[in-house]
Amino acid sequence: MKKKGTGALLLLVLGAAILIGIKLLLPGFIDEQQVNTSDAVKIKGKVRLALDNWIGYFPLRSNEMKTLMRRGGWNLVWTDDKADYHTRMEQLHKGEIDIAVATVDSYLLNGAEFNFPGSIIAVIDESKGGDAIVAHKEKAENLDSLKGKNNLRIAFTPNSPSHYLLKAAADHFNVPELVSTQHSKRIETEGSEGALKKLLAGKADIAVLWEPDVSRALAEKDIVKLLGTEDTAQLIVDILLVSRDFMQDQPEAVEVLLRSYFRVLKKYRDNPDLLEKDVVEETGLPTKTAQAMLHGVSWVSLLDNCENWFGITHPGGQARELISDTIESAAATLVNVGDFTSSPIPDQNPYRLLKSSFLQGLYTEGINGFTKPGAKAVGQGTDSLTTPFLAMDTAVWERMREVGTLKIEPIIFQHGSSELDLFAEEVVGKIVTRLEHYPHFRIVVKGHTGLRGDAVQNKALSQQRANSVAAFLQKKFHIDPNRIQAIGYGADRPLQQLPGESKRTYEHRLLRVEIVLVREEF
16 A cells, blocks of 8 residues: 555656656747747857947947848847946956947956956947037136146046046146046036036036037037047047957857948948938937037048058058057056056056957958958048148147147256257157147147246247257157147246245256147137
8 A cells, every 4th residue: 555655656746847847848949949940040149248328339239230240140139238337347257248348448447357358359439529528618728727726626427438538638738636636526427417417507617528418518608628539549449349258169259240340330431321310210319419429439440440450451551550559558547547556458468458360350351342451441540640730820820729738758958959869859759659649739849948048049949949849759750840830938938936846946847848739719
């Protein structure tokens, strides 16, 4: 009797196990059958992409991109994380996403904690007017006017690309007041719109904004632009990152992604009206707002990626590696403003963050519908140092508006001499890394002397020294002569003596050459 009871119990347990197994496995069987009996069998896998609503990422998140990826055998799934770069890097590290977008500075700032979990495989775009530092006119007319001011109220979105514009301006133009908590009050907002509201309500003196809020701010008569990304180069640069594990496991998916992306980019470049239409439909923004946002971004083509950013070209061609320079420049700025105590670049080698082989493959093979290697593409990028400028007469130069004075070490001349020695040339050469970021501004080289001596002779000597610096920039770095004006002021514009500063130190500081960036008023 006991044996019969035990056997029945075993049968009952076995039956329950079979039912549970069927319940657990049946959806999988149904799913597999559904895939195998449909066109979904063509899909090889899923590519998980994290981004946000920055207009520069629109081609990546467009329906055109999804369609081309599916045709290539991969299902593109993207999520909007509201520009949470830290979480984005953590997810890339944990393998929760495969691809991520970021700016160079945000990758350095947030990726270091996770040992830089992705490789940069392409440059997406540069902000070209999409971000700007604006201010109430009575508080500041240019960046130099902020120097020495206390209690400035600055509204910005922390850890955003526009926040990096604030840091870069503080570093490049020697205006620590923009980032120092000792000199300014930080007003952190959750977006550009919040910073704009603080500015217009009179609760902030300065705001860092992005479009369309930049245009909205400048529509007010008392608001001026101190610095915008339309006048910068290699500063706020968006990049495409791929997980190192995903790159090794699914290289085909990465290739399909890049191939699809550059095809979409070309389609929109050839059909700007279609781009505008798709942006309006996706965002629901008014047409004028969408146009302002599109105007603030400059997408980087396949050829530009290869020949200007990653050093890839055809035999006998010339190419540059702007991406490695941009990484090093961003790292230096983050160190200078206190985000890091030393460069976060692994082993001080920016190439450890790059993977150019996918671009190399596309460039070598060519993509159907793209300009072949060796041909000159329309709109191809130019060297930011050798940008040509129209000649201007003295009256026009005098109407130029100052942007700010670049930070530079003292240029030492021998007593009574205007010749640059090797040490002085090295000092002038260092300024070029900063000039590369601002290709649209003209340059005024200002020479100054001490207060002692003959005024006429001092002015002549200061002019000669300014001429020497300008000539060196033109000859060594091929900067267009039309872009530079050299002026000698002699002792006419002395610096203010600092509290407690000795007379000797003060007089030594008066002997200086300044590099001032200026722009035309339109």
